[in-house]
Amino acid sequence: MRIQKIGGEAVNRLLATLPKNEYKRLLPSLKPVNLTFGEVLYEAGDIIKHVYFPTDSIVSLLAATPETSGLEVGMVGNEGMAGLPVFMGANVSPTRALVQGAGSAMKMTSANARLEANRLGSLHRLLHRYSHSLLAQVSQSSACNRFHSVDARLARWLLMTADRLNADGFRLTQEFMSSMLGVRREGVNKAAGALQAENLIRYSRGVIAILDRRRLEAKACVCYPLIKADADEYLN
Amino acid sequence: MRIQKIGGEAVNRLLATLPKNEYKRLLPSLKPVNLTFGEVLYEAGDIIKHVYFPTDSIVSLLAATPETSGLEVGMVGNEGMAGLPVFMGANVSPTRALVQGAGSAMKMTSANARLEANRLGSLHRLLHRYSHSLLAQVSQSSACNRFHSVDARLARWLLMTADRLNADGFRLTQEFMSSMLGVRREGVNKAAGALQAENLIRYSRGVIAILDRRRLEAKACVCYPLIKADADEYLN
């Protein structure tokens, strides 16, 4: 269950950028769905049956590693689409796609997505740009995961989540965050405790609120603005 | 200067997969070039003027971080193309592209590449698949960089380099490898020393030879076969 939902129309910005006539053509094949927290849209290696355009939900892309439950390498919100491999002519997902923020999305069958992918229209062009943006995001996260401290990465991750949920509060346990960041729960606890001590966030039993966005941004590494710039810019 | 060049035709496998007529159409805009070690094809943020199809050279993609000289997030050899953002409708490269293995490549202007990208031909389809494969590679490396030991990552990296150079020997200092792997030189020294002690590799003053491929693969993490599978498979 999500808490607070402040401002912000619940639209998928990628779809919203399409010219009207093209959007109308797509509309019949788009079905609104509710994504529930923890739902797995695809396991790594699964055949992709549907693509998803989140409106106020978040889908995490997790790379498989034998030792752990996976590491988040990308986050898909209302700026993008889950199931990009379909667009790229692949059937299977290389990563696990996990609903990390409950909310709504528009769903389309892979067959229909493939049809659209084979027309050189606006959707085609936008998905190309989005692929680029996602690649940039994954690249930057990679360096971030290697070099930056748990504290900085937690701050970045909270901000990215808030951006995509369009809300300053959400439900997520430390346990969950630890698996996204690829660190131990104790590590998250320490980092989150520090942030709370400085009144940047408040949390309790899986309910997190961002209290001071600006100062939280200062705690995050440069990766946050870098990734944000890419994600925001491509829709123009 | 490269040493040893055993077997293997020097072709770009992506281009080689194109149907004849399409390849002929491209040929006039493809110019063979020699890429020299250390050459920077693009800095992060640069406008991309040319795309490159390596034949027996390697281009490393490095994500920028303020603290370090960057971290390798992807490797482009004869299975791919450097300058993918052009294909995706972006002008600038999010990563630095550095020639990590000297050798030859085919070069094409971005303008021509863009023209081709706007035709729904085989090249378009192949570059789509390649984008997918690269995204998978970057995702997996990300997790690898987070979780696996320097030893395992060094082994993986040497194998990936050898695959793309089509040779079991090449010139690379520990200093250089350390910056690719995002670890200190001393760390590389320790890991490389261990591998040499077991007679898996031999090296001296920037000259490295792989002596026992099979056992070296055993030292690498699962990431190596995972990435290799993606890179090899997409060309079918």
Added chain:
DNA sequence: GACTGTCTGTGCGTTAACACACATACCCCG
């Protein structure tokens, strides 16, 4: 209002990789 499960806090020993500081070894070139 006790019971149970989940979420959070904390302490303690261990470890991989870090930073810095040299020592050595090899190659080329004048």
Added chain:
DNA sequence: CGGGGTATGTGTGTTAACGCACAGACAGTC
């Protein structure tokens, strides 16, 4: 053949994060 530069080897602390082992603390339920 004897420097000088580059590449490699090694030693001593330091640190961030790990693994494990519990101890509280709160929320819902019977």
